[in-house]
Ligand SMILES: Nc1ncnc2c1ncn2[C@@H]1O[C@H](COP(=O)(O)OP(=O)(O)OP(=O)(O)O)[C@@H](O)[C@H]1O
């Protein structure tokens with residue numbers, strides 16, 4: 001059986017200068033060998049929580065244990081247990097990618113030779129060979145983030161805390177990062193906590209996810225169970241080519257329940273009704289006005305919306 | 318949390334140990350050095366030109382300087398190159414690191430903060446050796462001083478670098494804005510300029526006390542003695558030791574400032 005790798009109890013964090021309550025009584029358990037996600041809109045308190053986990057910020061109150069070590073009492077211990085990737089600007093902007101990864105390895109205690117060899121492997125594993133000799137400052141935003149992930153993975157640690165590791169990455173790079181994370185978990189039992197805005201990422205790589213909103217955990221479970229708990233409504237998306245034919249009774253009925261964004265309608269319905277409505281639309285006259293349609297089972301985005309999150313907070317691609 | 322299915326780890330990952338002080342300082346030194354190759358050449362040129370310029374100026378103003386005055390002026394000018402880098406540039410560098418939050422990178426690693434400060438400072442100090450040497454040689458030639466003990470410029474650079482860089486780092490780490498850190502570094506450099514260049518005998522009594530309180534004074538005195546051709550091993554050793562003691566204190570202050578700058 002796996003114990004908890006990370007326990008967070010009643011953690012509250014205020015920034016007195018700004019008068020902000022960034023974390024408001026957070027309780028979490030991350031199990032050993034789990035890929036655990038923190039999902040939530042801007043300002044929800046995700047980075048604040050992660051920074052406290054690595055000992056970079058001190059909780060106003062509450063308790064944090066990493067692998068049985070009390071991090072609030074001894075924040076310096078976190079550096080021995082955790083590989084951390086911050087959300088902010090990296091420190092070694094003037095160094096080439098390979099040297100950055102090697103330096104991180106050295107600073108985590110590797111010998112110079114071991115660090116250099118491992119940097120070569122990591123650069124290769126993450127598909128960064130083409131830019132290995134380019135200084136970070138001369139990379140694109142996505143390449144920079146990608147290189148920072150490689151640096152965070154230098155010298156193995158039992159815990160990996162990644163704050164938005166795939167922000168700005170193209171789909172290929174993103175998959176490389178996901179695969180690298182999965183390998184560390186599968187082969188070495190590394191426990192991963194990652195922050196994301198991206199629902200696809202959340203559904204693709206996370207064993208469990210906590211949804212944060214305004215400093216609180218509003219839900220925490222596997223993506224599958226979170227979705228299952230959300231009634232059995234499905235989402236019908238319609239994109240109109242022309243002015244929607246309001247004369248059509250089906251269209252008129254859907255119009256009353258649709259969330260409209262330009263030419264796109266989003267309607268949440270019980271699965272039977274959605275199927276019937278789509279059947280009438282695609283066989284009737286309204287079909288001529290329709291550009292595209294999708295019928296989808298609930299996603300984490302729907303969970304998030306149902307729990308009260310805003311519509312524009314998350315990435316879907 | 319009971320029935321979440323999670324695969325058992327195949328291999329338990331090792332808990333990392335603390336990275337040693339020397340390994341950290343060495344790695345930080347190298348990375349700061351690599352960084353400096355890009356940016357620091359022109360600044361060092363400016364620092365050297367500034368010191369040589371001051372010496373030329375003084376040579377023109379002071380008609381028949383005695384040996385002690387000449388040696389003090391040249392020694393002060395040479396150490397000024399170090400002060401410029403250790404106070405001014407280092408305060409700016411740490412101020413910028415603090416402002417961009419890139420201190421987090423180091424703070425989340427199992428490394429001693431003092432080694433990060435020292436490694437960065439040492440790489441900056443390395444750059445000052447040629448500048449201080451050029452200044453000392455030029456000055457000695459201009460003022461007709463003996464060259465025999467000029468090698469003392471090396472211990473003088475190291476001693477003043479160690480003594481001052483903690484101050485520069487602490488300024489950059491504790492002042493809330495990069496601009497303030499730059500101004501403070503500049504002021505510190507001005508103090509070193511006046512109290513270092515003017516021979517102790519010419520200073521009013523109050524300033525003489527102040528002079529002893531400036532961390533780089535002992536390094537200036539080492540080099541001044543060398544330029545008079547009268548340095549003794551004992552005199553060099555105790556002054557270098559005094560500089561290192563200053564360095565230990567200022568480094569401890571900088572280390573505290575580092576921790577405070579990170580903890581939010
Ligand atoms: N150092 C700070 N001083 C004052 N307020 C802060 C500080 N850091 C964060 N905050 C505030 O705390 C709240 C939570 O911020 P946090 O960075 O944790 O959010 P986040 O969930 O990571 O957001 P994002 O998705 O944009 O990264 C925000 O209101 C933010 O403005």
Ligand SMILES: [Mg+2]
Nearest residue numbers: 046047048087
């Ligand atoms: Mg954040």
